[in-house]
Amino acid sequence: MMYPYMTLNDDTEITHSEMYPDGKVKVYIETPDETGGFHDAICWLPDYTWEVHGYSESEMMYFKQLIRDNAHLIIEFSQEGGILNAANI
Template identity: 45%
Template sequence: MDSQGNVQIRIETPVEGGFNSLGCVLPSYRITEQVGYSQQEVDALMDFLRRNVHLIMEFAQTGGFENASAV
């Protein structure tokens, strides 16, 4: 999380020859990069982020998944 409360998210899916990738800034949901995903896939990924933003922001504030879970 940066000093203004923004979190950079990067989602990658392996495909033959590389990765599809989506970059997004939360909490504004501004897409910064989109390579290889269809619009339907982007919509589904953005829906996933909207449904989980509260957890993502909490984990970012507390030092990541390892610090916010019982791992």
């Protein structure tokens, strides 16, 4: 299951999985493009292994920093059923 984490002003959606038994968490980033498709990237935490489709190098620099800055929260929320469950909403 994927849980919502953040929506950016350009409609980029960032979601994450629950923590897998091996301790990994999948973070998925998706941005709609002008053709009606999407650019996407997957980051596996805590290893920071990336799979990127369609994003520029500068966009990825931004996303990599954003995920590094939020990794501790994403990992925590992955163990608590997502941010909405952790916040008791």
